[in-house]
Amino acid sequence: MTTGIWAARVRHMLWRGLCTLAGGVRIGGHVPPGPKVLVANHTSHADTAALLAALPPSCRPRFVAAQDYWFDRAWRRAVVTTLVGALPVARAGSGYEALRDAARPVLGDGGSVVIYPEGTRGAPGTPVGEFRSGALRLAADLDVPLVPVGISGTGRVLPKHGRLRPEGVVLRFGDPLPAAQCRDTSPEVVRSAVQALRDDSEAVPWRDSRTFTWLERRSDAQLMGAGFLWGAAEALSWPIMAEVYVVAVGAAQPGRAGRVATSVAAGSVVGVVGHALLARRGVHLPAPLTRPRMHRQARADLRRSGPAGIWRQMFNGVPVKVYASAAGELGTPLVPFALHTAGARPTRMAMAATVVLLAGRWAHPLMRRRYPEFLILGSAVFAEGLHQVIRRWR
Structure with missing residues (x-):
């Protein structure tokens, strides 16, 4: 009930409305149809809200989330499952195999998987952190394209350990990397693509009415x-x-x-x-x-x-x-x-x-x-x- 197209539509409308109230989201680039892996920079919990607002419901996005943190308590599990569509993945042990097993049914059903390859939130205004290779391996193994996404402005909307402030956010979707090229592409190439798509100078402020x-x-x-x-x-x-x-x-x-x-x-x-x-x-x-x-x-x-x-x-x-x-x-x-x-x-x-x-x-x-x-x-x-x-x- 929390993974179908209707759930995706409800989440999209909810977060699009909330993001509009919080300052608005500008979207650049094109989101290809069909199953895909999306990788984005990560500076704030607001990144997920912005992506849910920007991605069309037909993408049916699921967000990779640490099982030991987001799913350790019932209330937290209910929130991220219902409002976000989180995909639990274990960080301990065979991390990539757990990611692949969790993502396979989502991508096989035509959905999308969103990954933050930095693994943690970075500081606003600093370069995108080092990317891990799991997203590239996943796209290659499950034969789906990888789409880089640059997110700007969320670090000001909801800073780490800070309070919510109304500001504008910009998302740019880059050219998809075909699955056949993912195995031979280094994480640094993808990181550079995301860095090029992110431009905090254009995130805020919006023009006054x-x-x-x-x-x-x-x-x-x-x-x-x-x-x-x-x-x-x-x-x-x-x-x-x-x-x-x-x-x-x-x-x-x-x-x-x-x-x-x-x-x-x-x-x-x-x-x-x-x-x-x-x-x-x-x-x-x-x-x-x-x-x-x-x-x-x-x-x-x-x-x-x-x-x-x-x-x-x-x-x-x-x-x-x-x-x-x-x-x-x-x-x-x-x-x-x-x-x-x-x-x-x-x-x-x-x-x-x-x-x-x-x-x-x-x-x-x-x-x-x-x-x-x-x-x-x-x-x-x-x-x-x-x-x-x-x-x-x-």
């Missing part, structure tokens, strides 16, 4: 001015919550998230107070995407708690403009209401900015390249969340 570049060039005054207007507009009538601006801008510019959140909060406070004043004078502004129950809840909170009722808006999903309108209609004391609003709104914006700052430590390099996709996905998530809130308050 135009949307990200445009936003990065905006001055603090421009971003904060727009934030102030957004916060005020949402408090008056605009249906898109003010936190959306904080998240949208802060995700791409985490260093400016605090200043942006402050400007949005200031605009929101001004807008709430202005809305309450208008409502006192009988001016009722449009309140799109709100429900009668929301208005009843806001009036009930302000009757029960007075000006402090605005704090209940923080988590109940009722737009702040509804509380502003209710405060004006009920004649809630304006100064205390303004003071409580000046506490509640910045608190909400600070919470949004904190989330952005924490996530931004990891996601900022990804945002540089994938900012438009983030905006599209974020818009879809927000639209669904808004739909659920409106349904709740029907």
